[in-house]
Amino acid sequence: MAKKVMVIEDDKDIRDTIVYILEEQEYEVISSGDSKILRNVNDHKPDLILMDNWLTEWKSDASGQQLSKELKTNPKTKHIPVIIISAVSNIKQIAEDGLADSYLKKPFDMDALVDMVKKFVS
Numbered sequence: 476m477a478k479k480v481m482v483i484e485d486d487k488d489i490r491d492t493i494v495y496i497l498e499e500q501e502y503e504v505i506s507s508g509d510s511k512i513l514r515n516v517n518d519h520k521p522d523l524i525l526m527d528n529w530l531t532e533w534k535s536d537a538s539g540q541q542l543s544k545e546l547k548t549n550p551k552t553k554h555i556p557v558i559i560i561s562a563v564s565n566i567k568q569i570a571e572d573g574l575a576d577s578y579l580k581k582p583f584d585m586d587a588l589v590d591m592v593k594k595f596v597s
Contacts (some may be wrong), residue, residue, distance in 0.1 A: 476503055477501055477503040478502050478503065478522045478523070478596040479502070479503045479504075479520065479521045479522050479523075480497055480502045480503070480504050480505070480506075480517070480521060480522065480523045480524075480525060480592060480596070481503065481504075481505045481506075481512065481516070481521035481523070481525070482494060482497070482505070482506040482507070482510070482511055482526075482577075483507050483508075483512060483513070483523045483524065483525070483526040483527060483530065483539070484502055484505075484506070484508070484525070484526075484527045484560065485509065485527060485529075485530050486527070487508065489505050489527075489544060489581070490508060490523070491523060491585070492505070493525065493588065494506050496585050496588060496589065497588075497589075497592065498594070500589055502592065502596070504524045505519055505521065509530060510526075510539075510542055510568060513542060513546070516546070516552055516555070517551055517552065521557065522555070522556075522595075522596045523555070523556050523557075523595050523596050524543075524546070524555055524556070524557045524558070524561055524593060525558050525560060525579075526539040526542065526557060526558070526560065526577075526590075527559075527560050527561065528537055528540055528544065528559050528560065528561035528563065528569055529561065529563075530542075538563055538569075538573075539561070539573065540559065540561075540569045540570070540575075541558050541573065542573075542595035543557045543559055543570075543573035543574060543575045544572070544573045544574050546563045547574035548571070548574065556576040556577075556595040556596075557573075557574075557576055558564055558575060558576060558577045558578060558591060558592075558595070559573060559577075559578045559579075560573045560578070560580075560581060560583070561578070561581060562577045562580065562582070563581070566578045566580050571589050575588035576595060577591060577594075577595070579591055
C-alpha cells in the first residue's frame with residue numbers, strides 16, 4: 476500500500492511539480508491549493524503533510540506555521556509529520572515555531588524533496 480502525502484500549496488505550478496515528483500516515486504498524493512482540505516485531515520489519513528507557509532487564501536489571518544501548530548497540538552493529528560515549505564530566509568525559525576517536523580526552502584532540489592519525504596514516511 477502506497478504511503479499517502481498531502482500537499483498544500485497555492486502556487487499551481489509548484490504544486491503540480493511536487494505532485495508529479497511524488498507520484499513518480501509511487502506515493503499516493505492528495506493535493507490542494509488551499510488549507511480547507513485540513514478540515515478532513517483525519518478522513519484522508521496522510522502519512523505526511525507538505526505545506527506552504529504563505530497560503531494566499533488566508534491573507535494575514537493564518538499561515539502554514541499557524542496551521543502546523545494547530546495540527547501538532549491536536550491529539551488526533553499530532554502524529555502526522557508536517558514539513559513547511561517556503562522561500563523566506565527565516566524558514567527554520569518558522570518551522571520550529573509552528574512545531575513542524577522539518578522544512579524545505581524554495582526553490583528546492585527535487586532530490587532533496589524526495590529524500591525529505593522518504594525520511595518521514597519510511
